[in-house]
Amino acid sequence: VDHLLGIKYLTKNDIDLIFETANHFKEVINRPIKKVPSLRDITIANLFFENSTRTKLSFELAEKRLSADVINFSAGQSSVKKGETLIDTVNNILSMKVDIVVMRHSNVGAGVFLSKHVDAKIINAGDGTHEHPTQALLDSYSIKEALGSVKGKKIVIVGDILHSRVALSNIFALQLQGAQVKVCGPTTLIPKYITSLGVEVETNIKKALEWCDVANVLRVQHERMDIKYFPSTREYTQLFGINKEILDNLGKKIVIMHPGPINRGVEITSDVADADQSIILNQVENGVAVRMAVIYLLAQQIKR
Numbered sequence: 001v002d003h004l005l006g007i008k009y010l011t012k013n014d015i016d017l018i019f020e021t022a023n024h025f026k027e028v029i030n031r032p033i034k035k036v037p038s039l040r041d042i043t044i045a046n047l048f049f050e051n052s053t054r055t056k057l058s059f060e061l062a063e064k065r066l067s068a069d070v071i072n073f074s075a076g077q078s079s080v081k082k083g084e085t086l087i088d089t090v091n092n093i094l095s096m097k098v099d100i101v102v103m104r105h106s107n108v109g110a111g112v113f114l115s116k117h118v119d120a121k122i123i124n125a126g127d128g129t130h131e132h133p134t135q136a137l138l139d140s141y142s143i144k145e146a147l148g149s150v151k152g153k154k155i156v157i158v159g160d161i162l163h164s165r166v167a168l169s170n171i172f173a174l175q176l177q178g179a180q181v182k183v184c185g186p187t188t189l190i191p192k193y194i195t196s197l198g199v200e201v202e203t204n205i206k207k208a209l210e211w212c213d214v215a216n217v218l219r220v221q222h223e224r225m226d227i228k229y230f231p232s233t234r235e236y237t238q239l240f241g242i243n244k245e246i247l248d249n250l251g252k253k254i255v256i257m258h259p260g261p262i263n264r265g266v267e268i269t270s271d272v273a274d275a276d277q278s279i280i281l282n283q284v285e286n287g288v289a290v291r292m293a294v295i296y297l298l299a300q301q302i303k304r
């Protein structure tokens with residue numbers, strides 16, 4: 001593939017190659033000298049038109065660990081505020097000899113649009129409610145690390161599926177690798193098309209957790225809701241919140257994941273988020289190695 005725009009454009013072989021490469025980089029970043037000189041001749045621009053903590057810092061660190069030159073752009077402090085278009089913004093940045101653009105944007109398909117209009121490799125760091133491919137890759141990588149494989153595992157994605165790019169990218173990635181996927185949440189926050197993707201819907205959180213090996217818990221994205229959704233935050237927590245009591249009554253230990261940022265006490269209690277069975281910070285750690293792999297593999301296609 002020429003860009004990383006979404007998991008839907010990848011094959012199982014692509015994911016295997018990314019994970020093999022990430023294994024190597026995970027070793028590298030655990031050495032006293034955490035860098036390799038591989039991309040000394042590559043320049044990368046991180047363009048964030050939407051807020052981010054993990055993804056932005058993880059990409060920047062991955063790029064620096066590969067010895068690339070890095071420039072960072074946040075739309076809020078830029079000439080976008082003066083009305084400059086996306087294509088003008090990116091073409092101006094590319095004229096400074098930039099090879100790869102990492103972009104987060106609130107519009108669905110922003111990465112695909114950009115890839116057709118500018119001459120650079122594009123990595124989608126989240127496009128609206130659509131895809132967040134590197135999050136799904138690091139999630140699958142973390143499941144593989146925790147359980148030995150993704151194939152045959154039962155994964156439930158819990159919460160606000162409707163507004164979640166993490167959910168869609170995870171569904172594509174997990175199914176490519178042979179996992180079974182269910183979603184669980186209020187019907188108002190589950191899109192109607194989800195069953196057409198081969199995903200079952202479970203509206204009872206206890207049943208969903210009894211079924212699964214892994215629960216990937218999502219944040220309720222109030223900022224993407226333009227109408228008042230049922231349930232309220234309090235009702236959501238009562239009906240779908242994951243707490244220690246529910247987990248202790250399962251009779252088995254499941255793996256807990258969350259892409260962050262966490263609404264502690266809403267979709268997950270602090271004691272669960274910080275429990276031994278939670279791999280939330282492992283996900284963040286693995287994000288750097290996985291993003292190094294994605295960037296490294298795309299950079300191999302650039303003529304130098």
Ligand code: CP
Nearest residue numbers: 052053054055259260
């Ligand atoms: N998981 C994730 O995308 O987090 P940020 O929004 O902080 O980047």
